[in-house]
Amino acid sequence: MTQTVRAVTIRQHGGPEVMEIEDRALGEPGPGEVRIRHHAIGLNFIDVYQRSGLYQMPLPAALGQEGAGIVEAVGDGVTHLKAGDRAAYAGGPAGAYAEARILPAGVVVPLPDGISFEEGAAVMLKGLTVQFLFRRTTPLAPGDTVLFQAAAGGVGLIACQWARSEGIRLIGTAGSAEKCALALEHGASEAINYREADVAAEVKRLTDGRGVDVVMDGVGRDTFDASLDCLRPLGMMISFGNASGKVPPVDIMTLAAKGSLQLTRPTMFTHVADPATCRAMAADLFGKIESGAIRVRIDQRFPLDQVQEAHRALEGRATTGSTVLIP
Structure with a gap:
């Protein structure tokens, strides 16, 4: 029919x-x-x-x-x-x-x-994205620290709640005081207004100069460089979106210079391609x-x-x- x-x-x-x-x-x-x-x-x-x-x-x-x-x-x-x-x-x-x-x-x-x-x-798409970020991309454990760019968006608010439920410290960024408050309400441990503060400097202050274990960045071009600067040595940068535009080509030696960083660009669609895994x-x-x-x-x-x-x-x-x- x-x-x-x-x-x-x-x-x-x-x-x-x-x-x-x-x-x-x-x-x-x-x-x-x-x-x-x-x-x-x-x-x-x-x-x-x-x-x-x-x-x-x-x-x-x-x-x-x-x-x-x-x-x-x-x-x-x-x-x-x-x-x-x-x-x-x-x-x-x-x-x-x-x-x-x-x-x-x-x-x-x-x-x-x-x-x-x-x-x-x-x-579904936002939640499965958070699932693979926290479960399948790099090992995360209670007490780890994550920076999440754009924490008041659809993916971000789920990530804030997921982190709280797992005992993971999530530092979120957002573009207004109201959006920062929203991220905190949903489980972010701290929130940074990127319009008023230097995100990398503030992250280093909040982590006593260490940096975060993992950055989850769905914004892309506008935040990529600052995100790398927020990581501790050997930290993991997860670039999973392009809300502000495509990230320009990266010189792989930049990762070495900033502390032997790891970088990955995953998609949810790779993870759900197997029906049983989905x-x-x-x-x-x-x-x-x-x-x-x-x-x-x-x-x-x-x-x-x-x-x-x-x-x-x-x-x-x-x-x-x-x-x-x-x-």
Whole structure:
């Protein structure tokens, strides 16, 4: 059976204005696929990168990496989901900006009854990002110190809570006193207003000159150099996003000069490529939410037909917490 759904398409890279809503035919899922009817859709910076052309995509292209809703149908070979199940996902081919879609079942996980569709859509990509940052990228233990750049954003607020639940000291940065207060409320041990203070100098002061064990930096170009200066010798720099733009090429000898530093540029999509690993990561994340250790903060909601306005708010750093689109 073929149905028609509303979905966002881009035919050229550019600003928010290139996103168009059109009718799209949707059929039955094939082997290893599911069809999901969205109740909520997540908004993330990777959507901006793909729309703008920072991450090139063949055109015309769909957008969106994250959603939650009800499974309408499953294809042959899918055993962990069935029609009628509540489900959420992050990853797979872009296309979440739609009323419904078909996608590979491997990235779709059952959504516990205690987690709402909006929470599921808001937390999957950001929460799985935090999961791999804290669990899978470099060893972290209670008492370790982390600097998290942009701690009042959607990923940052989850990271603050995750760190508190693990006994990890998180020093967060944010661009206003209000955003610093938000990070502290969610579990940051200290917060630095990067508009008023030299972040590296303040980190050294807070750590008695030692520096932090790990930096988690999703901002990119504007913060990269300062982030390196915040690390202790042998520390780990995790550059996981480009909110301010792509990081320029790095002279590897810089890492040696600053204390034999380590540097990695991971993506969530590598970690969730294996379906069993994806489900295990999601179970870890959902356990944090159901225990109350992590509260999903959704501060902005936009109807799907206001997707251009949603992107403008995100790019203008006018958002806190997570943002969802409602189809």
